[in-house]
Every structure is written in C-alpha cells, then in structure tokens.
Amino acid sequence: MENYVEGAWRPSTATETIPVMNPATGEELDRVPLSPAADIDAAARAAARAYPAWRRVPVTDRVQYLFKLKALLEQHFDDVARTITMEAGKTLAESRGEMRRAIENVEVACGAPIMIQGYNSEDIAAGIDEIMIRQPIGVCAVIAPFNFPGMIPFWFFPYAIAAGNTVLIKPSERVPLTMQKVFGLLDALELPRGVVNLVNGGREAVDAILDHPLIRTVSFVGSTSTALHVYSRGAAHGKRVQCQGGAKNPVVILPDADLAAASEIVADSAFGCAGQRCLASSFAITVADAAKPFAEAMQQRAKTRVTGYGLEEGVQMGPVITPESRARVEHLIDKAVREGARATVDGRNPDVKYKKGNFVAPTVLEDLPLASEVAATEIFGPVLSIHRANDIDEAIAVVNSGRYGNQASLFTSSGSSARKFRYEAEVGNVGINVGVAAPMAFFPFSGARESFFGDLHGQGRDAFEFFTQQKVVVERWPKAWSRKF
Ligand code: NAD
Numbered sequence: 001m002e003n004y005v006e007g008a009w010r011p012s013t014a015t016e017t018i019p020v021m022n023p024a025t026g027e028e029l030d031r032v033p034l035s036p037a038a039d040i041d042a043a044a045r046a047a048a049r050a051y052p053a054w055r056r057v058p059v060t061d062r063v064q065y066l067f068k069l070k071a072l073l074e075q076h077f078d079d080v081a082r083t084i085t086m087e088a089g090k091t092l093a094e095s096r097g098e099m100r101r102a103i104e105n106v107e108v109a110c111g112a113p114i115m116i117q118g119y120n121s122e123d124i125a126a127g128i129d130e131i132m133i134r135q136p137i138g139v140c141a142v143i144a145p146f147n148f149p150g151m152i153p154f155w156f157f158p159y160a161i162a163a164g165n166t167v168l169i170k171p172s173e174r175v176p177l178t179m180q181k182v183f184g185l186l187d188a189l190e191l192p193r194g195v196v197n198l199v200n201g202g203r204e205a206v207d208a209i210l211d212h213p214l215i216r217t218v219s220f221v222g223s224t225s226t227a228l229h230v231y232s233r234g235a236a237h238g239k240r241v242q243c244q245g246g247a248k249n250p251v252v253i254l255p256d257a258d259l260a261a262a263s264e265i266v267a268d269s270a271f272g273c274a275g276q277r278c279l280a281s282s283f284a285i286t287v288a289d290a291a292k293p294f295a296e297a298m299q300q301r302a303k304t305r306v307t308g309y310g311l312e313e314g315v316q317m318g319p320v321i322t323p324e325s326r327a328r329v330e331h332l333i334d335k336a337v338r339e340g341a342r343a344t345v346d347g348r349n350p351d352v353k354y355k356k357g358n359f360v361a362p363t364v365l366e367d368l369p370l371a372s373e374v375a376a377t378e379i380f381g382p383v384l385s386i387h388r389a390n391d392i393d394e395a396i397a398v399v400n401s402g403r404y405g406n407q408a409s410l411f412t413s414s415g416s417s418a419r420k421f422r423y424e425a426e427v428g429n430v431g432i433n434v435g436v437a438a439p440m441a442f443f444p445f446s447g448a449r450e451s452f453f454g455d456l457h458g459q460g461r462d463a464f465e466f467f468t469q470q471k472v473v474v475e476r477w478p479k480a481w482s483r484k485f
Contacts, residue, residue, distance in 0.1 A: 001032050001176060003039060003200055004183045006046035007193030012039050012200060020177060023089035023319040024309040026356025032176045035201035037208035040168070043197040047139040047166035048214045050194030055136045055164040057192075063110045063162055065189050070106045072185040073099070080181050082311065084150050087175045089318035089358070090273045091310035095150070102154040104441035105459060109158035115464040116163050128476045134468035136164030137240065138216040141209045143170050143230065145222040146321050147276045149178035155445060155458035156219040156467075161195055163467040165217075168197045170209065172222075174321055176200050210234045217466065219458060220244065221278075223378075224404070224450050231453040242454035242466060244278070244447050246378040247406030251281040251435065252395040252421065255289040257411035262433070263297035266384070269409075269435030271305055271362045274320050275382040278451075279407045279429065279436045282379055284386045285395045291388050295344070295366060298384060302345040302362035308352055319358040320381050326358040329381030332374050333363055336385070341368035347382060376402060392417055400426045405448030407437050428452060 001020075002009040012033035020030045054062075073080070077099055084095035118132040140160040144152045149171060157167045171179040183198045199205055206226075209215055210233040217240040220230040224245035234241040251269070253262055269281040286294045310318040320326050330348045337343055347361030365385040368375050375385060389395040399408045409431030410421040418432045428446030431437040439445035444457035456466040 001030050001180060001200060003033075003035060003043065004187070004196070004198040005039075005043045005194075006050075006197070007187075007191070014039070014201070018173060020087060020174070021322070022086050023321050024357040024359075025354050029087060030177060032173050032200050034173065035199050035205050037204060039199050039201070040205055040208035040212060043168045043199045044139055044212045044214045046194040047168050047197050050166045050192055051136075051138055054161075054166055054192055054195050057164070059113050059116060059162065059164070062164065063112050065191055066106050066110050066158055066162060068189050069158075069185065070103060070110070072188060073103050073106065076181070076185060080150060080178060083178050083181050085310040085318070087177045088146065088149055089310060089321060091315055091318055094273050094310070098148055098151045101439065101441065102151040105154040106158045108441040108460065109162040109463075112159070112162035112464065115461065116468055118470070124474070127478060128474060131473045131475070133471050133473065134163075134464075135471055137467065137469050138165060139168065139214050140165045140217040140219070140467060141168045141170065141215045143206055143209065143218065143220045143222070144172055146172040146174040147273065147278065149175035150182070152221050153179065153182070155221070155439070156463065157196065159459075159463035160467045161191075163464060165467055166195050166197075168199060168209070168215065170199050170201060170205050173200065173202045206230065207233070210239070211237060213237070216240065218242075219466070221458075227453055240466065242456055242458065243452065244445070244458070245451050245453065246380075246404055247278050247280075247447075247451050248283050248378055248402050248404045249279055249281045249407045249409070250283040250285055250399045250402070251409040251411070251431075252389075252392070252399065253284060253286045253290045253294050254392065254410070254412040254414065254417055255287060256413045256417075257290065257433070258413065259290065259293050259297060262411035263294060263301055265433070265435040266411075267298065267301035267305065267362075270384040271302065271317050271382045272436070274318055274360070276320060276380055277436065279438065281409060281435055282384060283375070284384055285389050285398055286386060287389050287392060287395050295364070295386050298364050298386065299345050302347070302364045302384070305362050307350055307359055307361045309354055309357070317362065317382060320360055321358065323358050325381065326360055329360050329379055329383065332377060332379050332381075333365070333383060336365050336368050336372065336374040339369060339372035339374055341365040341372075341374070341385065370398065378404065392420065396421065396424050400424070403450045406451035407431060409435055409437070
C-alpha cells in the first residue's frame with residue numbers, strides 16, 4: 001500500500017508494515033506501512049508548495065472539484081461502502097449510512113463561496129472603512145480513528161480545500177483501505193498536485209505531524225487519551241488544534257416514554273456498529289417505573305440481534321475491530337460482573353460461523369454500581385449497562401457526573417422534561433427520543449468536557465471558521481490622494 005503525495009502514489013520509506021485484517025473473517029486484506037517522520041515531511045512540503053497557487057484559485061473554481069468528487073463518490077458508493085465493511089466490520093447498511101454522511105460534507109463544503117465571506121463596516125470614523133476578510137491558513141492535517149474510516153476525514157478536508165488550504169490525511173493504520181479508495185477518486189479529479197496528500201502510519205506519523213513547522217492546523221478524532229496528547233503537543237508548537245475524544249453517551253428513559261420505540265432505538269444505538277460509534281449509547285438510566293419494562297425489552301432486543309459478517313444478508317451487527325478489542329471488551333464484562341453487575345444477556349464467546357472473527361454479541365449489564373470502574377469506562381463494544389434513578393433530577397446528575405460529554409439522550413413524551421434535559425445536560429449533542437444524534441454536515445459535530453478539546457468543531461459553519469483565519473483591514477482613501485482620470 002502506498003502513500004499519495006504531490007499528485008502521485010509513492011511508496012513509503014517505512015521499514016515496518018503491519019497487516020490490515022478483516023475483523024469478521026480474520027483474513028489479511030493488505031499490509032500498511034508505518035510511515036516515518038520523513039514521509040510526513042515530504043507530504044507537508046508538497047502541501048506547502050501547492051498552497052500559494054491553490055489559495056489563488058477562485059473559490060468558485062475550487063468548489064468545482066468538490067462537485068466532481070460528489071459525483072464520483074455517488075458512482076463508486078457501493079465499492080467504498082464494501083471496503084468499509086471489509087476492513088472495519090460494520091454491516092453494509094451501516095457502511096452505506098457512513099458514506100452518505102461523508103458525501104453530505106462534500107455538498108456542504110460546496111457552499112464555500114458564501115461561507116468564507118467576511119464582513120465590513122463603512123465609516124467607522126470619518127472616511128475610514130473596516131473590512132474583515134477570511135483567508136486560508138496553509139497546510140492542514142487530519143488524523144482519523146478506526147471506527148468511521150470513510151466519514152471522519154470528510155468532516156474536515158472538503159472544507160479545508162474549499163477554503164483554499166492544502167491537506168495531509170493520516171488514516172487509522174487499522175483501516176487504511178477506505179482512504180486508498182477515496183484517494184483513487186481524488187486522483188481522478190486532477191486537482192493541482194499537492195492539494196491533497198495521504199500518509200499511512202501510526203504514532204510516529206502523528207507525532208511528526210504535531211511537530212512539523214509547515215503544518216498549521218490539526219483536526220483529530222480518536223480516544224480521549226490520544227486527543228489530549230495531540231491537543232497539548234500540537235498547541236505547544238503553536239498550531240490551531242481541534243480534538244474529538246471518547247464518549248459514554250448516557251440515555252435516560254422516563255416512565256412516560258413510548259418504551260417499545262425507545263428500546264428499539266436504544267438497541268440500535270448501543271449495538272449498531274458493534275457499539276463502536278462515538279455516539280453509541282452504552283449507559284441507560286431508567287427512571288422509576290420505566291426500569292423493569294425497559295430492561296426486559298432490552299434483553300429481548302439484545303438476544304435477538306443477528307451477529308455475523310456484515311457483507312452477508314440479514315446480519316445486524318458485525319465484529320469489533322481487533323482480537324485485542326474483543327479481549328478488552330470481554331475483560332470489561334468480566335470485571336463488571338466482579339464489581340457486582342448481572343450480565344442478563346452475556347455476549348462473550350458467541351457462536352458465529354467465522355471462528356477467526358472478533359465477535360462479541362450484544363450484552364446487557366444490570367445492577368452495575370455507579371461508582372464502579374466499568375461504569376466510568378468507555379467500553380467501545382456492544383455492551384449496555386442499565387442503571388436506575390428515582391426522578392429526572394437524579395438521572396441528569398448521573399449524566400453530568402462522568403468525564404465524557406459527547407452525547408446524552410432522553411426518551412419521554414413530556415415537552416417540559418425534554419426542555420429541562422436539553423437545558424441541563426452537560427454534553428455537546430443531545431438526543432430527544434433519538435438514540436444517535438448523528439453528525440449532520442450542516443451543523444457542527446459538537447462535544448463537551450473530555451470528549452472534546454478545542455473550540456471550533458468539525459463540519460458546518462465551524463469548519464469554515466476553523467479552516468480560515470480572519471484579517472481585519474482599516475482603510476482610508478482621501479480624495480486628495482487619488483489621481484483623477
Ligand atoms: P485512537 O486514539 O487509538 O487512534 C486515533 C488516531 O491516533 C489513529 O490515527 C492512531 O494512529 C493515532 N494514535 C493512536 N495512539 C496514538 C499515540 N499514542 N500517539 C499518537 N497517535 C496515536 O482511537 P481509535 O481506537 O482509532 O478510535 C476509537 C476512539 O475514537 C474511541 O474512543 C471513540 O470514542 C473515539 N471517537 C470519537 C469521535 C468523536 O467525534 N468524539 C468519533 C469517532 C471516534
């Protein structure tokens with residue numbers, strides 16, 4: 001597998017490659033190079049060389065490439081979606097959903113001619129005008145996690161290039177094949193050489209990005225511990241950094257909710273993508289009388305969800321990403337049981353025909369003490385723990401007690417409860433009768449507390465803000481200084 005630098009596929013100078021595995025079948029799909037700092041340097045220099053000419057291309061012309069990219073992505077939609085399923089394990093329907101979200105970002109970035117406008121004010125003093133213009137920044141880096149190999153780079157790079165920047169993308173070394181496909185399409189666009197660059201690798205490549213003097217911005221998505229590392233090391237080098245981190249995503253069920261609908265929606269949120277979504281509900285808090293019927297409904301839904309290879313018809317949930325992830329999730333279930341939980345549905349060692357796959361079936365934990373370690377840990381697998389609260393205030397206090405603040409959802413038929421929840425939940429994304437408050441391209445994908453470090457988010461208006469810098473011009477043109485024609 002090669003990197004894509006300055007308009008061409010180029011071999012990495014890496015001395016080490018690691019296998020890219022199909023997590024459902026255990027088959028090796030390819031090998032990915034762990035590119036060293038020299039490869040990041042080559043890509044950053046290429047992007048920096050391309051920048052002065054690219055920023056001068058009129059924005060109306062820059063977005064034409066994105067219109068073409070949108071058409072190519074539609075044309076190759078199923079091919080890219082299948083690649084996601086093969087390397088990341090999710091079902092084909094989930095992969096298609098992911099690519100739909102990716103394409104929406106291309107569409108929204110096509111609005112750059114309006115979105116990068118500044119503003120002005122005449123006569124801020126007699127005969128003096130003030131203008132704020134937005135300009136691109138330079139070379140922008142994107143560092144992606146494994147769980148959305150298609151969508152997450154799109155939260156950033158279409159906006160970055162539409163605004164006149166050049167980019168360097170480093171996908172997760174566990175799922176590099178999807179970006180190989182996407183860069184095949186980007187190659188067909190015949191963008192000026194060096195506007196988009198791809199470097200495969202792991203930690204060494206990330207640290208080289210953070211330290212590189214030519215890279216001006218870093219957009220990162222991944223676990224909270226890596227996010228903190230990226231945020232602090234990138235900022236220490238004076239870069240503009242936005243980092244999205246881990247999550248727990250509590251969901252509160254009030255007794256006045258439609259419990260049949262709530263349990264169906266929460267099951268999709270908790271077990272969809274095998275619980276490896278940054279918005280996966282992993283922690284349900286039932287209020288008062290909702291406890292028993294909701295727990296019973298969740299048990300039923302967990303038991304009946306079909307786990308298997310995501311390319312096969314009828315499969316509703318795929319594997320987790322690696323054997324290590326599977327071992328970790330199973331270890332956390334063991335630990336939860338030792339900490340006092342009952343595994344009322346136990347997904348350890350499921351009977352799936354692919355014996356080399358990393359399968360964990362849906363799991364429901366009940367009576368896990370709130371003070372336990374597992375209750376505070378991001379499991380990132382198909383595991384839902386169910387807790388109880390006496391009223392909505394107690395439930396909101398639990399929502400606000402954890403370290404993460406990505407998403408919280410409420411299921412209710414009461415408008416005033418919904419408003420109270422929206423008002424008081426200390427999270428970046430709120431779902432009301434919605435289990436995954438999915439990131440839509442025209443809104444920022446928010447996050448709070450240790451789920452996000454930075455101020456401007458990915459997507460929407462925030463993305464145009466992040467990928468431009470403001471310049472303020474104060475002008476005076478007295479008539480006497482101007483030549484008359
Ligand atoms: P990760 O932190 O292990 O890896 C993310 C990226 O950082 C990868 O490109 C990887 O190569 C690199 N990396 C890993 N360890 C590093 C280190 N020590 N130093 C420098 N670079 C390093 O995350 P992951 O396991 O790929 O993804 C899952 C995590 O991402 C979960 O915690 C999930 O909640 C989170 N996530 C968050 C969001 C969000 O929007 N908040 C979205 C998707 C995923």
